[in-house]
Amino acid sequence: MAPSAEEAAKKASEAIAGSAVKEFKRESNTARFVGAGTAGIAELAIFHPVDTTAKRLMSNHGKIISASQLNSVIFKDKASASIPQRFISLFPGLGYAAAYKVLQRIYKYGGQPIARDYLAKNHGDKFDNAFGKGNGKAIMHATAGSLIGIGEIVLLPLDVLKIKRQTNPEAFRNRGFLRIIGDEGFALYRGWGWTAARNAPGSFALFGGSAAAKQYLYKLEDYNSASWLQNFVASIAGASASLLVSAPLDVVKTRIQNRNFENPESGFRIISNMAKNEGFTSFFKGLTPKLLMTGPKLVFSFWLAQTLIPAFGKVM
Template sequence: MSPTAPIPLGSGSSSTIERESTAARVLGAGTAGIAELAIFHPVDTIAKRLMSNQGKIASSTRLNEVIFRKHASEPFVRRFFTLFPGLGYAAAYKILQRIYKYGGQPFVRDYLALHHGGSFDRTFGKGNGKAIMHATAGSIIGVGEIVLLPLDVLKIKRQTNPEAFRGRGVLRIVRDEGFALYRGWGWTAARNAPGSFALFGGSAAAKQYLYKLSDYNSATWFQNFVASIAGSSASLIVSAPLDVVKTRIQNQNFEVKESGMRVIANMARNEGASAFFKGLVPKLLMTGPKLTFSFWLAQTLIPAFNKMM
């Protein structure tokens, strides 16, 4: 049997191990991250600025001011290029994040399949257990993503609150702020756990129930695309409220120590319950395609690279 072939322990069994090579997982996930960054960084900036806005947007003029800020009155071409702040941080964060998340989830999934696959099958039934196991592996890897949090913090501040830097370079900020760069880590983990569960679980469910696939790596590019839409949409909806809280915490000035619970209380009192879903529609329309694109590309490229190696 080929060392890269799935171990056939029954159709839809949670104990089936998809043995892609490490190189294929890193290359596939990394390529997806690079492609996503090149195409969608401006979209991410717009979404972050909309989530950070604390007032109501009642006109196109106000929308223009929220998105482009002090550049709102400049020609469109100049305004467009203001949507690329923090590109260096974004590149480091996004590429590492996608390698970690898309390339790392299969390792956790394989561990669960090897040591706990039978438990998932007995608890949820074959097929159901496999989809839930993929979701659980995604949730575990999502929580660990907080290791990359400082890069995400710096990226968001550059996108939404560049005044927080006050002319300081990255090394000076790291030296000055230290572990303050992990501010909001608990809220990030709380957002990532259900969000990543929904991302990988939604994709696995689409392959399991819509296309009746027992080997998820055998999905065609179109099946991966549909599965990625299902997973990314579920992830964005589930994680939306905590994502807004996380963004509000991270875009504060470095010296501000407002806690997550205080942010929630102020949002509920001053902006109402709908504030927790600010930016959701733009995220579904703009960030949704970004997540769908990178997840689809990773799911398609990892098996493709594995066959080539």
């Protein structure tokens, strides 16, 4: 007996379950940008001091062998000040950080679904054919993240100014934002290649790790249907993978960006000096505080964005 129209539709639906082709436009772009921006603002308010601490540890060239030395590296000229003053010293460059972090999260978390929609609509069948349904969808999410990560270099000047303010405020010499832009110009894009090289695998691992957790751990066909707990676990998987993969290039990128404007140093020279003078482990400096402190920051913002974007999608 020929199957009924309802049975045929059900079988067709089952055939495309998990297909990359079906991962397309589940919420408005407004919902994506508002959800991502809200996550960025919340992250900034809570974790900016943590980010400053990690950047200062990564920028330290020597070995830390005592608590007093650690105190000096983290708090710099406020190392002997009161506890409130030391805490406030962890908020340098907050204006640059606010602009960079919120724009970055809007671009990254809000832009990845747009890139994913494009890939699903135009190349979804290629991902399915190359990797199989389910696998193809997860890899497509990761690829969309990687493409967005590379494009993130457009925000590089704000990141450079934020890092210099956190780790090398003397580089500003009392100059304001517009004066620095006028003086330095495209020099603010110094290290863009290393930034792209760091962002591509890091963003691939972030979105790919999250998608893999939803696909293989929770067997979700629609990633947007994940509960807040499932999004939290998936964010841990993605953030951990991203930090581990990007750690070496992140150290190089930070050292390029925290140099004085008039005394730049190439990434290859930095790598050579690190390997010669500090050893292989120097490429993972700051990894422990990043996993313990910056890791939760990334987990928090990614989890919040993944939870808020579908929620806002229902009302926008």
